[in-house]
Amino acid sequence: MSNWIPLWLHKLSSPPTFYRFAGTLRPWAMALALLFGAIALYGGLVLAPADYQQGDAYRIIFIHVPSAWMSMFIYAVMGVSAFVALVWRIKLAEVVAMESAPIGAAFTFITLVTGSLWGKPMWGTWWTWDARLTSELVLLFLYLGVIGLYQAFEDRRQGARAAAFLAIIGIINVPIVHFSVNWWNTLHQGSTVNMFGPSKISWNMLWPLLSMTLATKFYYAASLFRRAQTDLLSLESGKDWVRRIAESEVDQ
Amino acid sequence: MLQRDLTLAWRRRSDIAMPVLYALIVTMLFPFALGPEDTLLQRIAGGVILVTVLLAMLLALDAMFSSDIEDGSLEQLVLAPQPLALMLGMKILAHWLTTALPLIVIAPLLAAMLHLPAAVIPVLLLALLLATPLLSLFGAVLVALTAGTRRSGMLLALMLLPLCVPALIFAAGAVAAAQQGLPWLAPISWLAAALVLSLVLAPLACAAALRIALDS
Numbered sequence: 001m002s003n004w005i006p007l008w009l010h011k012l013s014s015p016p017t018f019y020r021f022a023g024t025l026r027p028w029a030m031a032l033a034l035l036f037g038a039i040a041l042y043g044g045l046v047l048a049p050a051d052y053q054q055g056d057a058y059r060i061i062f063i064h065v066p067s068a069w070m071s072m073f074i075y076a077v078m079g080v081s082a083f084v085a086l087v088w089r090i091k092l093a094e095v096v097a098m099e100s101a102p103i104g105a106a107f108t109f110i111t112l113v114t115g116s117l118w119g120k121p122m123w124g125t126w127w128t129w130d131a132r133l134t135s136e137l138v139l140l141f142l143y144l145g146v147i148g149l150y151q152a153f154e155d156r157r158q159g160a161r162a163a164a165f166l167a168i169i170g171i172i173n174v175p176i177v178h179f180s181v182n183w184w185n186t187l188h189q190g191s192t193v194n195m196f197g198p199s200k201i202s203w204n205m206l207w208p209l210l211s212m213t214l215a216t217k218f219y220y221a222a223s224l225f226r227r228a229q230t231d232l233l234s235l236e237s238g239k240d241w242v243r244r245i246a247e248s249e250v251d252q
Numbered sequence: 253m254l255q256r257d258l259t260l261a262w263r264r265r266s267d268i269a270m271p272v273l274y275a276l277i278v279t280m281l282f283p284f285a286l287g288p289e290d291t292l293l294q295r296i297a298g299g300v301i302l303v304t305v306l307l308a309m310l311l312a313l314d315a316m317f318s319s320d321i322e323d324g325s326l327e328q329l330v331l332a333p334q335p336l337a338l339m340l341g342m343k344i345l346a347h348w349l350t351t352a353l354p355l356i357v358i359a360p361l362l363a364a365m366l367h368l369p370a371a372v373i374p375v376l377l378l379a380l381l382l383a384t385p386l387l388s389l390f391g392a393v394l395v396a397l398t399a400g401t402r403r404s405g406m407l408l409a410l411m412l413l414p415l416c417v418p419a420l421i422f423a424a425g426a427v428a429a430a431q432q433g434l435p436w437l438a439p440i441s442w443l444a445a446a447l448v449l450s451l452v453l454a455p456l457a458c459a460a461a462l463r464i465a466l467d468s
Contacts, residue, residue: 086464138414145411152401161464162397166411169393169457173414 013092015232016241022225029225033218036211043208051205057121064114066213067107070220071139072174074104078146079171082164092228094160095235097167098150099227103220105143112136131180132188139177142170156235257346260319267315271308272354278304279362290367297366298376298427302420304362305355305380306387310409312351313391316343317399317462326399330466340462341455344392352384368431375430375440379423382443386419387412389454396461419443 011017044062051058078100085093115133116126127133146163153159180188201209236242261268282300286292320326329339359380363373394411401407426439 134417138417141410141414145407145414148407148410149397149401152398152407158464162461165397165457165461165464166394169415 013090015092015236015239018092019229019232019241019245022229026222026225026229029218029222033215033222036215036218040208040212040215043211044205048205048208049202054122057118060114060118062208062212064111064118065209066216067110067114068136069213070216071104071108071111071136072177073217074100074107074220075139075143075167075171075174078104078167079174082167085164086161086168091157091235092232094157094164095228095231096224097164098146098160099224099231101143101146101150101163101167103223103227105140105147107216107220108136108140108143112140130188132177135173135177135180138173142167142173146170254342254346257343258349261346261350267312268350268354271312271351272358274311275304275308275355275358275362278307279365282366293366294368294431297363297368298372298431299424300366301359301362301368301376302380302383302423302427305352305359305384306413306416306420308355309351309384309387309391310412312347313388313395313408313412316347316392316395321399326462327466330462336459336462337455340392340396340458344388344455344458347392348385348388352380352388356380356384372427372430375436376427378440379426379443382440382447383419383423386443386447386450387416389450389458390415390419393454393458393461396458397465399462399465401465419446422446 012021040062044059048059050056078097081093081097081100084090085097112133115136119128120126146167149166150156150159150163153162233242233245279300282296283293286296317326320329330336332339356377359377360373363376368376391408391412394408394415397411398408422439422442426436426443429436429439
């Protein structure tokens with residue numbers, strides 16, 4: 001009885017099962033993302049009090065911080081599934097790794113843009129060569145490199161394996177991004193929200209932030225499911241299960 | 253293996269000269285673009301030389317495996333009984349000897365063009381001596397990854413340059429510290445540590461990458 005988890009995972013890694021699984025969960029994930037996003041926006045923009053020093057400008061953290069977390073989280077997901085893809089050659093892991101990359105790149109880009117929008121009034125500059133900013137920029141380039149390498153191959157599975165290899169090499173950057181504010185004492189402030197120990201942020205400001213974090217997580221899940229579904233259809237085109245789906249679409 | 257690659261490189265001597273000429277010309281452009289003030293040139297000299305060398309090496313990296321892929325000898329290598337990582341290590345060494353070493357040899361000349369104080373030049377050379385093998389090793393892994401693709405030039409730059417940032421920071425840090433008369437041993441030790449680590453890991457990674465790229 002104890003091996004139902006590996007069995008279930010094994011079953012899930014087959015493309016048709018995952019296609020159905022993702023199709024069922026996707027609307028829920030998207031709905032939850034919208035719900036939490038709306039709550040977070042209302043809480044962050046309306047309910048949360050203005051900062052005593054920064055005024056209303058601090059409210060950009062409700063976007064900036066969750067996307068920064070997501071940029072690292074997605075890279076970690078990508079790195080792990082890239083590892084799984086290379087070691088066990090599971091097709092689904094390749095799909096997950098490769099379809100995570102554009103989403104992660106988007107979150108990284110949002111992080112950099114919102115960060116510099118905030119930096120202009122607060123630090124008086126759009127950009128500075130601070131350790132956190134630079135390593136986040138390197139993260140964006142790593143994402144772009146993975147995407148570029150994936151698309152440079154004519155054979156998609158071969159491209160996925162090569163790009164997965166690059167993703168694994170690049171994962172060394174994630175701890176650097178995370179700890180850069182502790183290791184180098186430059187302009188970007190240290191973290192105020194701690195998973196262990198007390199956070200240095202008022203609860204009124206914290207809960208919209210956490211809600212937005214949940215929203216971004218669910219959005220990532222929904223988006224990844226959708227992208228993976230599309231990718232699986234095109235990778236497996238010609239297989240029986242894809243033909244059946246196509247036929248049922250035609251019937252409707 | 254080393255001998256074969258060196259012989260091949262010697263037969264095409266003009267290819268060796270290209271990165272050197274490129275570095276010379278790029279370095280020459282800076283005084284034109286920024287004005288020939290001694291103090292300004294002195295301040296940027298270390299960084300300019302490092303970036304120039306990096307770019308010159310990037311230009312030459314593409315060629316590391318290309319001729320071997322064209323005539324099929326790379327597949328022979330993969331099939332050979334000797335460990336692939338060892339032979340790739342030899343290839344990387346040959347590549348470093350033919351592209352990076354000439355660049356290091358002319359680095360004092362570049363430094364003199366930018367009025368870098370003579371006392372700093374040994375530190376610059378030491379930093380280059382440690383940083384260029386790092387670039388060769390990193391670059392070899394990425395070149396191996398792109399071995400099966402058609403348009404790899406720009407892609408290689410996009411992938412390699414972010415990974416080179418730490419090496420560049422430490423090398424430039426050492427040169428800058430030496431220029432200000434501060435102790436420069438710490439960044440040099442970091443470079444050396446990174447070099448030792450990648451000397452061990454990079455040929456293995458390169459072999460794995462090559463197998464991925466060629467396997468179809």
